[in-house]
Amino acid sequence: MGTEDDTVVGPVPIWNPDPKVVADAAVTRFGRYVTECTGTTFDSYLDLWAWSVDHLEQFWATIWDYFEILADGHPTTVLAESSMPGARWFLGTRLNYAEHALRYGADDTVAVTAVAEDGTTTRTTRGQLRAQVAAVSGWLREAGVHPGDRVVGYLPNTTETLVAFLAAASIGAVWSACAQDYSAHGAAARFAQLEPVVLFAADGYSWNGRSYDRRSEVTALQQALPTLRATVHVPNLGLPIDIEADSGGTHATWEQATARSAELRFEQVAFDAPLWVLFSSGTTGLPKGIVHGHGGVLLEHLKMLALHLDVGPSKPLFWYTTTNWMMWNIVASGLLVGAPIVLYDGSPSYPDTARLWQVAAAEQVAMLGVSPGYLLASAKAGLQPGRELDLRALRTIGATGAPLSAASYQWVHDAVGPSIQLASTSGGTDVVGGFAGSAPTTPVWAGEISAPNLGVALEAWNEAGQPVVGEVGELVVTKPMPSMPLYFWNDPDGERYRDAYFATYPGVWRHGDWMQVTEHGSVIVSGRSDSTLNRHGVRLGSADIYDAVDKLPQITDSLVVGAELGGGRYWLVLFVVLADDSTLDGELTSEIEQAIATSASPRHVPDDIITLDTLPHTRTGKRLEVPAKRLIQGHALATVASRDAVDNFDALAQFTKYAGGPARPGSAPPA
Template sequence: MIVDRIPLKPLWAPSRAFVEQSNLKKFQNWLFVKKGLYFRDYHDLWDWSVTDLEDFWESIWQFNDVKSHSMYWDVLVNSKKDFTAIQWFRGASISYAEHIFRHKNANRPALLYQSEREPLREFSWRELEKQVTAVAAYLRLSGVNAGDRVAAVLPNCPQAVVAFLATNSIGAVWSICSPKMNTTDILDRFHPIEPKILFVADGYFQNGKSFDKSAAMKDLMGKLPTLKKTILLPYLSPTAQITRTETWSEVVTTPAHTLEFTPVPFEHPLWILYSSEANGKSKAITHSVGGCLLEHLKIFALHQNVKPGDRFFWHSNTGTLPWNFSIAAMLSGATPLLYEGAVNYPNLNILWELTEKAKINHFGGNTAYFTACKGENLNLQGYRFNQLQSISSTDATLSPEVFEWIYQKVKKDVWLISLNSNVEIGSSFVGGCPTLPVYSGETQCRLLGYKLEAYDKKSATASKELGEVLLSQPMPSMPLSHFKS
């Protein structure tokens, strides 16, 4: 929770130039020029964002020049009876993938990729667009329509991004699991969503070892009765085969000329994420195209300060929210780095080494990784991190000791962001602010548009003391539905 605090010396404070050049400051300037709104500080801006919901979210739409193929006639249709029945931007028709491809640029790569067995390489926008166009054409020829589900069991590689963008470009719904997962758990997730197409890899590498998943994928295919086709990515071996599959190389040579985007309603499903329940079963959570588009434009541009040309690296496995975040950063013009490998192979330096080598601007990892680095008192003296602007912890708040270790051992002038990624909303309730200082062991702020407050259990009123944390206003990225296996 955010409380009135005793003034302490911050670990980091943004310079005047950093503040003035931030996307958040540009947004505030835009609000002043376009709408006559002036805010003294971030807290004033936040208060407006949760008080005038329609004006705030429409401002996010307008500031980011969201493209709609049809006009919306309401920003917010409020249902007093049902909090979840609220409609946003009714009438709009949009494409998530289209907003990614408007940043294509021949002068910089679309993706960067490295794995435990492959060196760092670039993936051009031309190559990305060509493959997405072919895969989208293949899906259409296979009878996939808007709203159909496309599932994948793929490692963190460019082909996974291609498959997602192709799926979204035709209005289909995406869902992915890591091949590192148990096959039974994958089936628990995919069976209820009834996928029509399945992308699979023959295995993966971890800690310098290969793990063949061919038999497991064949078994999975046989237990998904809605499948029409399965596409095999030979990740372990170029000669890998699984019966009743087509190969990735065949799919990406599907004749196609132009990448077309199928616009869908704001509340149309984008992807299905998963969280675990107490009984061990998976809960499928469906997020909307429009809700994710607006939320991700907000969080990456304003709260992460991601700009066109920045290099973005949040270590993750497929099937986790940070993987979706890596793709979402492309909406702000970033080039994501995909790394398929363990965080401690051959040692804990691997992610820092990659951050230095790839000239990363925004680096993210989970709390356990940073805590492990501090625990080993990792020696990072050989790295300069000249391009590194921010470090993000994507789970629970880092301890004060880890905060201080990062500023002492990694980089003094770095913006440390602690956010708690939440699969229910496909984002985070709290996170970074480029115009506020960083204090040891603390999250900087509640994110714009999220009226998150602590409530006293006895009086059911907002309180500045510890209490039950509740969201008391709706937001566009609320989940559409839940499926239980």
């Protein structure tokens, strides 16, 4: 399978694959394997993708064989029921995710490197990781934990969290976690739904140079979880713990839970047995518990990490995340392909914006994952990581969580290095994976995602439910993926699940994003379809406005809202946070409007531009367009978002003063 350089038409890529990298890439070897098995040949990645969705069952069966899945017996049926929702994969097979995570690597090779905000670095070998997982799983068994029981973690991004998860998974228990920036109330809103039997909880965490003691929050969380039979206290800050407390059932320290050596055993569970529960942000109500299975996650993450991101035993993976975000689960799955993984616990910008680049250099990572916001901040800080640091091992930079501006592609090319592939990815917690992304064999166009992911029947649909190319439409997936949710927690008839994804197009997954498939096969995601801007009947993508505004050095954050206000009124307003030395005068206003008109279109220019001191985000850093829009439309604050789902609830509350829109056309409400 070669590159697409000779077959691509359209704009010139900002990055093209190195033929030497292509020849050695895992996706190239996989393509040859498919050819050997089926006789089908492929001239490009898009050829392989088309085969993978046209022959869906054969593709996933080949993934199973290629990665040598360990299971009780070989599957005879790949897809027993292809309807959505309700697709059933690999019926009759039994396996365990944790067994695959711990099967690769000699005992003396490094499996996990944990870096604390203060620079403290701890390395854990494969042998040590196996021993710790065996000890904790033995402790859980002695505590009476059985397959299907829920084990939860109120924990930062550390090795102990990884061990606790793998231990729970090894015995077939169901895992769920959240970071400690959630209050006890916020954590309980998630965990109480699961009726957990064991809680792992740290004494606190560090952020921006400060330590946060969370012992009182742990006690409050224990009291909010009456089903707990045991609590394991993890000494992240080294604070004393009163393990004689009445709440939380039996108490143990981390040292006690890992003290006894035990045999490493794996409970074989059904392919669709629950592995973990991830939660929606909770900005529109009680967080939804999204349940994923052992087998679906295993296959999806093997495909994504090996074939798309090209990480493996000699290619360390570092993706900045917290335990609140699905990217933590992706990083943990780096173990599935034998990759050394790097965990970082702390602020990505402390003591300055260069922090993550410094960690990537120190650990010589091959794959670095960051948010689009971090790339933007790095550019605005004037960083030159490729010149200032030793990034010789770095081959790929991943970015997800929001649309990635074209300017960030150019900055990576110029400031990090022209040989570095910037791999923008679009996916979601819903499938704990990606819909579109890159591979080492795909070109990269600035502002675009290189291609649909293998095995993902991705299309853009217009309002008539027809696939379109070169036009913006709804992001849909027309065939099932193994990592689609098994179900939502506490949704016995599946109504909430169906309403979330299948109410608009029955039998077809509608994700809620605007997307365009280009003539050369790439993908452009332009924002959430539930926060669409609709100016004079023309649908606009918020990402087009952010792409223009984020380039301006005077602006550090922005939020655009298009609100229907009744009586035919529509208010398109841009809220901005200014840099310390900037003022929103007539000159800057004109510069913003000109940038938007030039980069997007005159229709995108807002009615008003308003400065605020700060803007709200979800706990994973996403802009809160829909809650802000609903407040402007007059909805009550208590109905638009949960306090614990927002990083700064006061920043969201300030939008209530804009309820009803401007006092007159073209004028903002008084502050």
